[in-house]
Amino acid sequence: MSQTNNQPEPWLRGTMTETPAVPRAVLHALQAAKEDLIRHCGTLTDEQVHQHPGGVASVAFHLRHIPGSIDRLLTYAESHELSDEQLQAMKTEESPDITVSEALQQLSEGLKAAAERIRRFDPADLEQPRYVGRRRMPTTVGGLLVHVADHTQRHVGQAITTARIVSENK
DSSP states (O other): OOOOOTTTOOOGGTOOOTSOOHHHHHHHHHHHHHHHHHHTTTOOTTTTTGGOGGGOOOHHHHHHHHHHHHHHHHHHHHHHOOHHHHHHHTTTTTTOOOOOOHHHHHHHHHHHHHHHHHTTSGGTTTOEEETTTTTEEEEHHHHHHHHHHHHHHHHHHHHHHHHHHHTTTT
16 A cells, blocks of 8 residues: 555565565565655644544544554563553553644654664564563564564554545545
Protein backbone atom coordinates (compact mmCIF):
# COMPACT_ATOMS: atom_id res chain seq x y z
CA MET A 1 0.00 0.00 0.00
CA SER A 2 2.77 2.42 0.91
CA GLN A 3 4.08 4.29 -2.08
CA THR A 4 5.70 7.69 -2.07
CA ASN A 5 6.36 9.60 -5.28
CA ASN A 6 5.74 6.47 -7.36
CA GLN A 7 8.33 4.53 -5.36
CA PRO A 8 7.62 0.91 -4.47
CA GLU A 9 6.84 -0.05 -0.90
CA PRO A 10 9.79 0.41 1.49
CA TRP A 11 10.68 -3.28 1.59
CA LEU A 12 11.11 -3.24 -2.21
CA ARG A 13 13.38 -0.17 -2.33
CA GLY A 14 16.61 -2.00 -1.54
CA THR A 15 17.25 0.17 1.51
CA MET A 16 18.81 -0.64 4.88
CA THR A 17 20.78 -3.54 3.41
CA GLU A 18 23.35 -3.17 6.20
CA THR A 19 20.65 -4.09 8.73
CA PRO A 20 20.00 -7.81 9.35
CA ALA A 21 16.83 -9.27 7.80
CA VAL A 22 14.43 -9.37 10.78
CA PRO A 23 15.15 -5.86 12.10
CA ARG A 24 15.18 -4.57 8.50
CA ALA A 25 11.71 -6.02 7.87
CA VAL A 26 10.42 -4.36 11.04
CA LEU A 27 12.00 -1.04 10.04
CA HIS A 28 10.46 -1.27 6.57
CA ALA A 29 7.04 -1.93 8.14
CA LEU A 30 7.42 1.16 10.34
CA GLN A 31 8.50 3.26 7.36
CA ALA A 32 5.46 2.07 5.40
CA ALA A 33 3.24 2.84 8.39
CA LYS A 34 4.50 6.40 8.64
CA GLU A 35 4.08 7.04 4.91
CA ASP A 36 0.58 5.56 4.84
CA LEU A 37 -0.59 7.44 7.92
CA ILE A 38 0.72 10.77 6.69
CA ARG A 39 -0.87 10.26 3.27
CA HIS A 40 -4.26 9.05 4.52
CA CYS A 41 -4.66 10.87 7.83
CA GLY A 42 -2.66 14.05 7.33
CA THR A 43 -5.51 15.87 5.60
CA LEU A 44 -8.06 15.26 8.36
CA THR A 45 -9.30 18.15 10.41
CA ASP A 46 -8.72 18.30 14.15
CA GLU A 47 -12.40 17.47 14.59
CA GLN A 48 -12.34 14.48 12.22
CA VAL A 49 -9.30 12.92 13.88
CA HIS A 50 -11.31 12.53 17.11
CA GLN A 51 -14.52 11.11 15.61
CA HIS A 52 -15.67 7.57 16.45
CA PRO A 53 -17.81 6.46 13.48
CA GLY A 54 -19.83 3.42 14.44
CA GLY A 55 -18.19 3.47 17.86
CA VAL A 56 -14.71 2.52 16.59
CA ALA A 57 -11.51 4.02 17.97
CA SER A 58 -10.62 7.46 16.63
CA VAL A 59 -7.76 8.12 14.24
CA ALA A 60 -6.13 10.14 17.03
CA PHE A 61 -6.13 7.04 19.22
CA HIS A 62 -4.32 5.00 16.56
CA LEU A 63 -1.79 7.77 15.90
CA ARG A 64 -0.96 7.86 19.62
CA HIS A 65 -1.25 4.13 20.26
CA ILE A 66 1.18 3.11 17.53
CA PRO A 67 4.29 4.80 18.96
CA GLY A 68 3.17 4.04 22.52
CA SER A 69 2.67 0.34 21.88
CA ILE A 70 5.97 0.12 20.00
CA ASP A 71 7.74 1.74 22.94
CA ARG A 72 6.18 -0.77 25.33
CA LEU A 73 6.95 -3.79 23.14
CA LEU A 74 10.56 -2.69 22.69
CA THR A 75 10.87 -2.21 26.45
CA TYR A 76 9.90 -5.87 26.89
CA ALA A 77 12.29 -6.89 24.09
CA GLU A 78 15.05 -5.03 25.96
CA SER A 79 14.17 -7.20 28.98
CA HIS A 80 12.72 -4.38 31.10
CA GLU A 81 9.42 -3.85 32.85
CA LEU A 82 7.21 -0.91 31.91
CA SER A 83 7.80 2.30 33.82
CA ASP A 84 5.11 4.27 35.62
CA GLU A 85 5.52 6.92 32.91
CA GLN A 86 4.78 4.38 30.17
CA LEU A 87 1.71 3.13 32.02
CA GLN A 88 0.43 6.70 32.48
CA ALA A 89 1.06 7.50 28.80
CA MET A 90 -1.00 4.46 27.80
CA LYS A 91 -3.98 5.91 29.66
CA THR A 92 -3.83 9.14 27.61
CA GLU A 93 -3.86 7.55 24.15
CA GLU A 94 -7.58 8.32 23.69
CA SER A 95 -7.35 11.83 25.11
CA PRO A 96 -8.98 14.45 22.84
CA ASP A 97 -6.34 17.09 23.59
CA ILE A 98 -4.24 16.66 20.45
CA THR A 99 -4.33 18.12 16.94
CA VAL A 100 -3.67 16.17 13.76
CA SER A 101 -0.35 17.93 13.39
CA GLU A 102 0.70 17.15 16.96
CA ALA A 103 -0.36 13.51 16.64
CA LEU A 104 1.60 13.06 13.41
CA GLN A 105 4.62 14.75 15.00
CA GLN A 106 4.45 12.40 18.00
CA LEU A 107 4.10 9.47 15.61
CA SER A 108 7.16 10.55 13.61
CA GLU A 109 9.25 11.09 16.74
CA GLY A 110 8.14 7.77 18.21
CA LEU A 111 8.94 5.86 15.02
CA LYS A 112 12.36 7.52 14.78
CA ALA A 113 13.19 6.58 18.38
CA ALA A 114 11.91 3.04 17.78
CA ALA A 115 14.09 2.64 14.68
CA GLU A 116 17.17 3.55 16.70
CA ARG A 117 16.27 0.99 19.35
CA ILE A 118 15.50 -1.73 16.79
CA ARG A 119 18.89 -1.27 15.12
CA ARG A 120 20.61 -2.02 18.45
CA PHE A 121 19.25 -5.58 18.68
CA ASP A 122 21.78 -8.29 17.92
CA PRO A 123 20.34 -10.84 15.47
CA ALA A 124 22.03 -13.56 17.55
CA ASP A 125 19.62 -12.69 20.37
CA LEU A 126 16.35 -13.17 18.45
CA GLU A 127 15.62 -16.47 20.23
CA GLN A 128 16.35 -15.06 23.69
CA PRO A 129 13.33 -15.45 25.99
CA ARG A 130 11.38 -12.41 27.04
CA TYR A 131 8.22 -11.86 29.06
CA VAL A 132 5.28 -9.54 28.45
CA GLY A 133 3.07 -7.84 30.99
CA ARG A 134 2.28 -8.47 34.60
CA ARG A 135 1.34 -12.05 33.76
CA ARG A 136 4.81 -12.48 32.21
CA MET A 137 3.57 -14.12 29.03
CA PRO A 138 6.53 -15.89 27.37
CA THR A 139 7.90 -14.84 24.00
CA THR A 140 11.28 -14.07 22.43
CA VAL A 141 13.14 -10.98 21.27
CA GLY A 142 12.30 -11.97 17.68
CA GLY A 143 8.66 -12.52 18.55
CA LEU A 144 8.45 -9.05 20.04
CA LEU A 145 10.17 -7.43 17.06
CA VAL A 146 7.85 -9.16 14.60
CA HIS A 147 4.87 -8.16 16.74
CA VAL A 148 6.01 -4.52 16.57
CA ALA A 149 5.52 -4.70 12.79
CA ASP A 150 2.33 -6.77 12.94
CA HIS A 151 0.63 -4.70 15.63
CA THR A 152 1.60 -1.45 13.94
CA GLN A 153 0.19 -2.52 10.59
CA ARG A 154 -3.11 -3.58 12.17
CA HIS A 155 -3.55 -0.12 13.65
CA VAL A 156 -2.49 1.57 10.41
CA GLY A 157 -5.26 -0.28 8.58
CA GLN A 158 -7.80 0.70 11.22
CA ALA A 159 -6.66 4.34 11.18
CA ILE A 160 -6.82 4.55 7.39
CA THR A 161 -10.27 2.96 7.26
CA THR A 162 -11.56 5.32 9.97
CA ALA A 163 -9.95 8.29 8.21
CA ARG A 164 -11.72 7.40 5.00
CA ILE A 165 -15.07 7.11 6.75
CA VAL A 166 -14.78 10.44 8.60
CA SER A 167 -13.53 12.14 5.42
CA GLU A 168 -16.59 11.00 3.49
CA ASN A 169 -18.96 12.11 6.27
CA LYS A 170 -18.14 15.81 6.00
